[in-house]
Amino acid sequence: MSDQGLARAVERMRGRGMGPEAITVFEHYYRQLEEGAQGTIPEDTIEPLRDIQALGEVEVSDEDARRALSQTAVIKLNGGLGTSMGMSGAKSALEVKDGLTFLDIIAQQVLSLREQWGVELPLILMNSFRTSEQSLDILATYPDLPVDGLPLDFIQSAEPKLLADSLDPVDWPPDRELEWCPPGHGDIYVSLVTSGVLDSLLAKGIRYAFISNSDNLGATCDPDVAAWMVEHGLPFVAEVCTRTKSDRKGGHLATRRSDGRLILRDTAMVAEGEERFFADTKRHDTFNANNIWVDLSVLRDRMAERAGFLGLPIIINRKTVDPADPTSPEVVQLESAMGAAIEVFEGSEALLVPRTRFRPVKTTNDLLVVRSDYFVLDESYHLLAVGEGPEPFVDLDSAYRLVDGFEKRFPFGVPSMVECTSLRVIGDPVFGRDVRCVGDVLVDGLRRVRDHAVLEGPVAGETAAEGRPAARAQGVADLRTVDQHLRAILSTLEPAATASVPLTEALGLVVARDVRSRVSLPPFDNSSMDGYAVRARSLDGADATPVSLRIVGEVAAGANPTFSVGPGEAARIMTGAPIPTGADAVIAVEDTDGAAEGPVLCRAVVAPGRYIRPRGEDVSEGAVVVSAGDVVGPRTIALLAACGHATVEVHRRPHVVILSTGAELVPPGEPLQPGQIHDSNSTMLWAAAISAGASAEIRGTVGDTDAELLVALDEVVAGADVVVTSGGVSMGAYDVVKSALADRGVDFVRVAMQPGKPQGFGYLTGPVGRRVPLFALPGNPVSSFVSFEVFVRPALRRLMRLTPEKRRVRSATLTSGLRSPEGRRQFGRAVVSRNSEGALMCTPVAGQGSHFVADLSRANALFIVPEETADLVAGERVDVIILDD
Ligand SMILES: Nc1nc2c(c(=O)[nH]1)N[C@H]1C(S)=C(S)[C@@H](COP(=O)(O)OP(=O)(O)OC[C@H]3O[C@@H](n4cnc5c(N)ncnc54)[C@H](O)[C@@H]3O)O[C@H]1N2
Numbered sequence: 001m002s003d004q005g006l007a008r009a010v011e012r013m014r015g016r017g018m019g020p021e022a023i024t025v026f027e028h029y030y031r032q033l034e035e036g037a038q039g040t041i042p043e044d045t046i047e048p049l050r051d052i053q054a055l056g057e058v059e060v061s062d063e064d065a066r067r068a069l070s071q072t073a074v075i076k077l078n079g080g081l082g083t084s085m086g087m088s089g090a091k092s093a094l095e096v097k098d099g100l101t102f103l104d105i106i107a108q109q110v111l112s113l114r115e116q117w118g119v120e121l122p123l124i125l126m127n128s129f130r131t132s133e134q135s136l137d138i139l140a141t142y143p144d145l146p147v148d149g150l151p152l153d154f155i156q157s158a159e160p161k162l163l164a165d166s167l168d169p170v171d172w173p174p175d176r177e178l179e180w181c182p183p184g185h186g187d188i189y190v191s192l193v194t195s196g197v198l199d200s201l202l203a204k205g206i207r208y209a210f211i212s213n214s215d216n217l218g219a220t221c222d223p224d225v226a227a228w229m230v231e232h233g234l235p236f237v238a239e240v241c242t243r244t245k246s247d248r249k250g251g252h253l254a255t256r257r258s259d260g261r262l263i264l265r266d267t268a269m270v271a272e273g274e275e276r277f278f279a280d281t282k283r284h285d286t287f288n289a290n291n292i293w294v295d296l297s298v299l300r301d302r303m304a305e306r307a308g309f310l311g312l313p314i315i316i317n318r319k320t321v322d323p324a325d326p327t328s329p330e331v332v333q334l335e336s337a338m339g340a341a342i343e344v345f346e347g348s349e350a351l352l353v354p355r356t357r358f359r360p361v362k363t364t365n366d367l368l369v370v371r372s373d374y375f376v377l378d379e380s381y382h383l384l385a386v387g388e389g390p391e392p393f394v395d396l397d398s399a400y401r402l403v404d405g406f407e408k409r410f411p412f413g414v415p416s417m418v419e420c421t422s423l424r425v426i427g428d429p430v431f432g433r434d435v436r437c438v439g440d441v442l443v444d445g446l447r448r449v450r451d452h453a454v455l456e457g458p459v460a461g462e463t464a465a466e467g468r469p470a471a472r473a474q475g476v477a478d479l480r481t482v483d484q485h486l487r488a489i490l491s492t493l494e495p496a497a498t499a500s501v502p503l504t505e506a507l508g509l510v511v512a513r514d515v516r517s518r519v520s521l522p523p524f525d526n527s528s529m530d531g532y533a534v535r536a537r538s539l540d541g542a543d544a545t546p547v548s549l550r551i552v553g554e555v556a557a558g559a560n561p562t563f564s565v566g567p568g569e570a571a572r573i574m575t576g577a578p579i580p581t582g583a584d585a586v587i588a589v590e591d592t593d594g595a596a597e598g599p600v601l602c603r604a605v606v607a608p609g610r611y612i613r614p615r616g617e618d619v620s621e622g623a624v625v626v627s628a629g630d631v632v633g634p635r636t637i638a639l640l641a642a643c644g645h646a647t648v649e650v651h652r653r654p655h656v657v658i659l660s661t662g663a664e665l666v667p668p669g670e671p672l673q674p675g676q677i678h679d680s681n682s683t684m685l686w687a688a689a690i691s692a693g694a695s696a697e698i699r700g701t702v703g704d705t706d707a708e709l710l711v712a713l714d715e716v717v718a719g720a721d722v723v724v725t726s727g728g729v730s731m732g733a734y735d736v737v738k739s740a741l742a743d744r745g746v747d748f749v750r751v752a753m754q755p756g757k758p759q760g761f762g763y764l765t766g767p768v769g770r771r772v773p774l775f776a777l778p779g780n781p782v783s784s785f786v787s788f789e790v791f792v793r794p795a796l797r798r799l800m801r802l803t804p805e806k807r808r809v810r811s812a813t814l815t816s817g818l819r820s821p822e823g824r825r826q827f828g829r830a831v832v833s834r835n836s837e838g839a840l841m842c843t844p845v846a847g848q849g850s851h852f853v854a855d856l857s858r859a860n861a862l863f864i865v866p867e868e869t870a871d872l873v874a875g876e877r878v879d880v881i882i883l884d885d
């Protein structure tokens, strides 16, 4: 089946005019994929990178630098589309600083290096088929940029995306271009050859190429590196930077044990269960900056020797065919990394460069910092940090994640960040002009940030004043939108107090303060195998002639050995037991005769350190293991426990008290008299509150008099963080909640939604002036459920310091048409499932009335029809929220 898949893919590539080299490479990777290649590099096959040259210590004369630069070309990887930032064109066409795009700045950097050093320094982009035109348009504004005999770009190959399950090339009629992807930046070597650019460069006497990502403005063509490369005759240099805790993801270089060559291990190449080695920033203390320098003549030779391709390790990238549509079919893209070529060149070197040479813009958080006054462009268009402290940490809420949303919320430019150490934004305020951030700033729940505001520390105080509903005095306000009502609620909420809670009560809560480990992990050197602790030297030659060692003791897990192990001696040891003094390795019991006492016969050599898990390998005592803002999950709990913590300081779980109103209600289980129904809202709301992460309690039902309700509320308010009532909010003669609370600080409004139009929200005053938010939800069961989902759930999350809008909105295809009330947002109930092609299909349940409890329970999703839409026909797309995700 997949043979056919490969044949079909190759046929497509031919049809598109791909050269034989590109097809050979694709076939090579396809076979690897078929054979189940994982592309992993296990930790015990590599040594961490050590003793590398630092750029700061490289000394070269100006003349050597100039000469080296005169033989160098700058190549920028420019195939990126910025899809993760919601862009569809070339990412480098984004305005990044002082009104200039990445490409403008890159062009200016090259032009000023030329002028400064009197060199030709060609600039060439490696574009994808999607970025070429737009990028060349920008470069066309620099008429001096082109160099005789060289193009300004070459196009990297394209390969078909493959359906994840069948490995067949995917068909995607809505946009045929989305059937193709570039094969990763490792493709540059093949594309340099097939485009003829490699030969053209060499023909012009350009022997070296500096290659880096176009979104990394720190990667300027530093003549010192070129000169160092020339001086030492290096074929390949990879720039690395010192890793900090926040760089636990990107790839790193290491030395391969089998042949001593440098290799690149990317995140995707980490063997299962070895993530901690990869994440250990002390063990692998530098990361690959993806700025490389290549001797092009050596490259040409290697390519010739290897029949036109380098055979770089495969990277298997899983995505959806339309990356902007998570419901489109899943595909695999076969890729390779440019930096992985380091293993192909004997004598490659790593070069430690300052962090300033790695300043990529991967997210709008990065964009904010680069765009801000924390950085300036100097006269050579180099990005210079001028801020006072280390680069500020920025974490914007999801509304800012896509460039569009980002630009809309900073219509007058980003805030001043020179004096800022961190900026976190919760909610989606629009920032006014000339805003200044100072120190650690947390903007929480604001609707807008005023012009000239100086933000310092947590800024949520004015929120309540700004966001309180203006309709308070009116009792019943005009129809307000769902978003207005939600904002009005969220902006009044104070975050829950913090408290230290036992680990078993912390699940799902947000950590309020950094936690440091009380111990090292492991706390002591210990054995990872059942076997014998020995001195490695004692076993020299044991693989040829078995060696007999004298057993001097035994160590079980939990023991504290007081004896030591000398030459010719062994101690029987169990997994997890401390290594006795003197021993420096463990031999596994399988490699011995397993004797319990007397002599033990050993049949293998061991390297020092073998099967020893050293103290502090995982965590050093005092290190921050969990940070404020982290959400506690089962794995966090394991870590905290291992680090000696029985409790953790978190934002408290709010306690929700639920109270249903209606004289017709009887508890479930009791027989119904005429006119009565079972109270189903109480238990439903209780369960919904628990699912949202709160704790909850059912107060029971109250009848339809004001007095009854007020007495009940007086009772519950002392012990509640949030009160939720159901029923009694519409226009009926007995609508008790409204009549009792309208004058007592609760606003009753009509919201433009269906179901859930009548809504109440306000604050009750508890003992010692405590203000307790109260949600008065409509009584119809479906209305109550939807109201909880749309308003109460986000509010509970906000109280807990989680992002309010957690549920993912996806797009699905309707299987039947429907009508929706114009001017109101409809939250219909539906069954959403995948069809045989993997597309999400939405089938509305039959009963859309607010009283259909069975249909509500049958549904697994809500579909959302916007206010302005009145009709949808089968086959149209609709937004859906999958419940119980
Ligand atoms: N003249 C008007 N009547 C109604 C309007 C309106 O605008 N003008 N709005 C309708 C809409 S929309 C909704 S939603 C409901 C809201 O009603 P209430 O919140 O006042 O709730 P009740 O009247 O108490 O009950 C409505 C319905 O739900 C049943 N119910 C109530 N509590 C429970 C419970 N705990 N478990 C199960 N079922 C419950 C109750 O028996 C009623 O059938 O008002 C419309 N009317």
Ligand code: MOO
Pocket (backbone or CB within 6 Å): 753, 754, 755, 756, 757, 758, 778, 780, 783, 850
């Ligand atoms: O708006 Mo009501 O909530 O339809 O049932």
